[in-house]
Amino acid sequence: MKVAIKRLEPMRVAFLRHHGSYLQVGGTWEKFFRLMREGGHLPGTIVMIGICYDDPAMTPAEKIRYDACLPVDGDFEPAGEIGVETIAGGLYAVTRHVGRYNELPATHGELLGRWLPLSGYEPRDAPTFEIHINTPRNAAPDELLTDVYVPLAEPSA
Numbered sequence: 001m002k003v004a005i006k007r008l009e010p011m012r013v014a015f016l017r018h019h020g021s022y023l024q025v026g027g028t029w030e031k032f033f034r035l036m037r038e039g040g041h042l043p044g045t046i047v048m049i050g051i052c053y054d055d056p057a058m059t060p061a062e063k064i065r066y067d068a069c070l071p072v073d074g075d076f077e078p079a080g081e082i083g084v085e086t087i088a089g090g091l092y093a094v095t096r097h098v099g100r101y102n103e104l105p106a107t108h109g110e111l112l113g114r115w116l117p118l119s120g121y122e123p124r125d126a127p128t129f130e131i132h133i134n135t136p137r138n139a140a141p142d143e144l145l146t147d148v149y150v151p152l153a154e155p156s157a
Helices: 024-038 099-119
Strands: 002-009 011-019 049-053 066-073 083-087 090-098 129-131 145-152
Touching: 002 066, 002 145, 011 024, 011 049, 024 066, 049 083, 066 083, 066 099, 099 129
Parallel strands: none
Antiparallel strands: 002 090, 011 066, 011 083, 049 066, 049 129, 090 145, 129 145
């Protein structure tokens, strides 16, 4: 597994919350795009970000929380089911997952369960997130690219 350490600036995002299995977020994304389009807020360039709050190995599927997100500027106002939140800036471990979305839990597990304990870094109390580089609309399932971000605590001086 190739892992890069990156420092990110905070990102303001609009989001629609999904409750249930991570494997069922497709409908939430479709609804989110529809609501953003109807509100005139769907940008020309789309950066799809998914915030993953819960470990599916420890959380019952019906209690899993996931936010489908798009970056927005400071003028964007939340409305209806669409909220606004800020993804914390700071240090992140990042790896690229290549392949089907149903295989993403294995990449999260490898990064958090194998790489992180041996890395010398400590996790930060913030959710992991994914940035989808492409989507099933423009790539075959085995060619999907997703960057997985794990928040890290700042190293001690």
